[in-house]
Amino acid sequence: MQLPRDDTNHPQAEAFRAFIRDAGFPCVGAKSALTKGQMRVLVARDITSAWDDMRIYPALMAFAARYRRQPDLFQSFAVVFEGPSDLDEEGFERHLWNRVQSLADKDAWLGHPWDGRVAPEPDSPHFSLSFAGEAFFVVGLHPNASRPARRFSSPALVFNLHAQFEQLREAGRYEKLRSSILQRDEALAGSVNPMLARHGELSEARQYSGRVVDEAWRCPFRPRATDTTASGTA
Template sequence: MLFPTDDSVHPLALKFHAFIKDQPFPCVGAKSALAKGQLKVLVARDVASGWDDTRIYPALLAFICRYRANPKLFQSFAVVFEDASPLSEERFEGHLWDRVQSLSDKDAFLGQRYDKRVQADPDDPHFALSFGGEAFFLVGMHPGASRPARRFSHPVLVFNVRAQFEQLREEGRYEGLRSAILARDEALAGSINPMLARHGDASEARQYSGRAVGGDWVCPFQGRAKGDNDRLAEDGRDAA
């Protein structure tokens, strides 16, 4: 695996910064992360390819280490992909889950435990992704997105630390922030996002790609079965 690079001044990183800074962009959390210098951007080649997964994964782990060392609010890790070939919402969704599966498989192979605060089954209403033992909420963006807030010139995967949401709840700030984002998104798009749901009411996997999906939608992600981490740890001890 390759050491993370500093892509903060890459033209695509700067373009993504400008997209977030634009006044109509609804996510005030992302705006805060950028303003505080806490939005880490990695530029990769193609969302449809696993070529850069061995760069993305260690960069994600490095982001987790920095967050745990200084768990301030509003920290995000974004991967912006250079290839901007037109993608339908369905194709982007497929590529998003391919990248997620690849990163999750690497995480499991290296013996990283799934965050116990969430579930690994994508059908479970308490599902979230986990990397390096830390739960994440994923936001996908691409040129063909139907929601304006998700429509960037290049494909993007934004990893948001889920523990930050719980911290906001503990501080009594979550509902106000959520309401502000929803109101801004409705003003931008002219309608409320039909895919929004609270954690615990429905699986958040349905929200990641930004595509509106029906009740018969099946998540392609193969979550880890119960006991996988214990088995991996035992295999490692046996090998030693």
């Protein structure tokens, strides 16, 4: 695997930071991460290709390790892809899950345990992704997103730590922060995001791409096999 490189001054990274800083951008958590210097940005080539997966995965592992050493609030890891810019919402969703699946397969191959605080089954209301033993919620952005808050100039995946949501809940700050984000998002879009739900109510997998999906939608993610299924005794 390639070691993580510093993409701080890459034009795509600068464009992404400017997008987050914009006054209308609703996620105050992302703004805080940026202000605190705790938003890591990696620039990759193409979301439809596995070309940079071997760069993305070690950078994600390094991010998780840094968080465990210093679990400060408002840390995010963003992968900004240079293209393509012409994906529709279904196409972006498909490639988002392809990239996530590739990263999860590498995590499984290295033997990292699934974070026990969340479920690996994508249809579970307690589902989250897990990399290097840390649970993550993913926010997808791309040029043709229907929600303005998800409409960035190129595809991007932002990995947010599940543990930070729990920290906010324990500190009594979660509901206030969530309410602020929802109000700002409604002001920007003119409507409430119909896909939002609290962890434990519905599978968060439905929210990752930003596309509005109905009850018939099924997440394409394949969780790693358990010991039972791997042995063929299921």
